[in-house]
Amino acid sequence: MTDSPVTTMSDAEKVRRLPWYYAHSASNAVFSALTWFGPVFVLFLNELGLPKTRIGIVLSLLPFSGILALFLAPTIARFGVKRVFIACWGTRKLVTAGLLFTPWVLQQRGVDGAFYYVLVCMASFAVLRAIAETGWYPWAQEIVPAAMRGRMYGINNIIGLLATTTALLAASWILDELTGLSRFMMLIGLGVGAGVLCVLLAFPIPGGAPGRLRETAHWAAMREALADRRLVLYLSYTALTMVAMQIFSAFVPLLMKEEIGLPSSRIVLLEVAGSAVGVLSSYGWGWWSDRRGTRPLRLVLLLLGLLPVLWMLLPRQHEWSFFGALIIAFVAGATYNGWWITDQRMLYVDIVPEERRTEYLALYYAWIGLVGGCGPLIAGPLLDASADLQGRWWIVPIDAYTPLLVGSILAVASSFVLLQRLRARLADTPPPLQRDPHVACP
Incomplete structure (x- = not known):
């Protein structure tokens, strides 16, 4: 099975329309930072009094919903990826607005009732997000010229991170000035407003027209894609990296609060610091990956494996703890953005054929x-x-987070080994854009 032809717009026309893409991404970054993603939402769940097991259950629904892509991709393509994306992207803002009723549910039904209410909201949001993003990935490949994808992701990251930084600075101030759940409700309300703007800005982005895909060919095409050894290696390396990064984003804010002893406002400032470094480094990562391909990923994974070591060595409940955490946040900000830019460039340029x-x-x-x-x-x-779990091994404090951080180091180390195998495979075969679409993948 092959996709409908990619838009006939010239690369110059695509570049002229990219400002709409950037504006859409910026407003979505504000929405994400103030609602479901990042430290604000994790701290909100903690404020509700949820144990970490339940926090993990809520956070797992977002990524797990991505499995729906396997079943919905051909239908979404037939209806038009842009049409489906905008419909689901808009509806999920209404679902997010439902979080504003959480304090009332907590008052009426207690912590258990609030947990199930947030869980239902998250499940609804996650399904809508999965449907929308299943359309977004092929749409994004269609509207961005291949020759400048690394730089485009760098520029887009700079714009998105500036928006995120602004939102989180405001969030830090609000968390300091207000108390209880009211501060989180204000942040969620602001996030919903940014999300509505994000939907409106998606309309002028070109491409995403309906395709002509046959349902009967869908699963055969999936099996053919899985015969591509490069794709399998890529998915294996990505799996281990993603597990580590999900652990970092979900539970490092709680490590900072419970073990390091930082208040919520300073934890959000750490995210601001990481975003600021991301702004400064994003274009450099994009420029480097456009010229060196997958080579920058090796440095990214080495830095990613270093982060848990630094967190384990961070002084607990000390006057210098915040400054140490700030330095680590600088490293983390550059590393996360470096991985996203270089990994996505490899996916779209070296792994995925446009016709498939x-x-x-x-x-x-x-x-x-x-x-x-x-x-x-x-x-x-x-x-x-x-x-x-409490104790000390040499200069390393031992606490509840130590097994988690050690496990993430092992995951990143295994990911590095698989990346080396993938890079060797890529060196032996031509990139997807040079393949004949009627020839099976190696």
């Missing part, structure tokens, strides 16, 4: 959803089970 983008990207989205959901689902119960 629907099945390749459906597999990719479903896979990262499956493995990404496993991270918080495993980490939450592990943290609850290790709650009484």
Whole structure:
């Protein structure tokens, strides 16, 4: 099975329309930072009084919903990826607005009632997000010229991170000035407003027309895609990296609060610091990856494996703890953005053939959803089970988070080995854009 022809717009026309893409991404970054993603939502769940096992369950729904991509991709392509994306992207803002009723549910039904209410909201949001993003991945490949994808992701990251930084600075101030759940309700309300703007800005982005895909050919095309050894290696390396990064994003804010002793406002400032470094480094990562291909990923994974070591060595409940955490946040900000830019460039340029983008990207989205959901689902119960772990080994404090951080180091190390195998495979075969679409993948 092959996709409908890619838009006939010239690369120059695509570049002229990219400002709409950037504006859409910026407003979506504000929505994400103030609602379901990042430290604000994790701290909100903690404020509700949820144990870490339940926090892990809530956070796992977002990535797990990506499995729907395997079943929905051909239908979404037939209806038109842009049409489906905008419909689901808009509806999920209404679902997010439902979080504003959480304090009332907590008052009426207690912590258990609030947990199930947030769980239903998250499940609804996750399904809508999965449907929308299943359409977004092939649409994004269609509208961005291949020759500048690395730089485009760099520029887009700069714009998105500036928006995120602004939102989180405001969030830090609000968390300091207000108390209880009211501060989180204000942040969620602001996030919903940014989300509505994000939907409106998606309309002028070109491409995404309905395709002519046959349901009967869909699963055969999936099997053919999985015969591509490069795709399989890529998914394997990505799985291990994603598990580690999901653990970092979900539970490092709680490490900072419970073990390091930082208040919520300073934890959000750490995210701001990481975003600021991401702004400064994003274009450099994009420029480097456009010229060196997959080579920058080796440095990224080495830095990613270093982060858990630095967190384990961070002084607990010390006057210098915040400054140490700030330095680590700088490293983390550059590393996370470096991985996203270089990895996505490799996916779209070296792994996915344009004429088979629907099945390749459906597999990719479903896979990262499956493995990404496993991270918080495993980490939450592990943290609850290790709650009484205390001690010291040489200069390393031992606490409930130590097994989690050690496990993430092992995951990143295994990911590095698989990346080396993938790079060797890529060196032996031509990139997807040079393949004959009627020749089977190696």
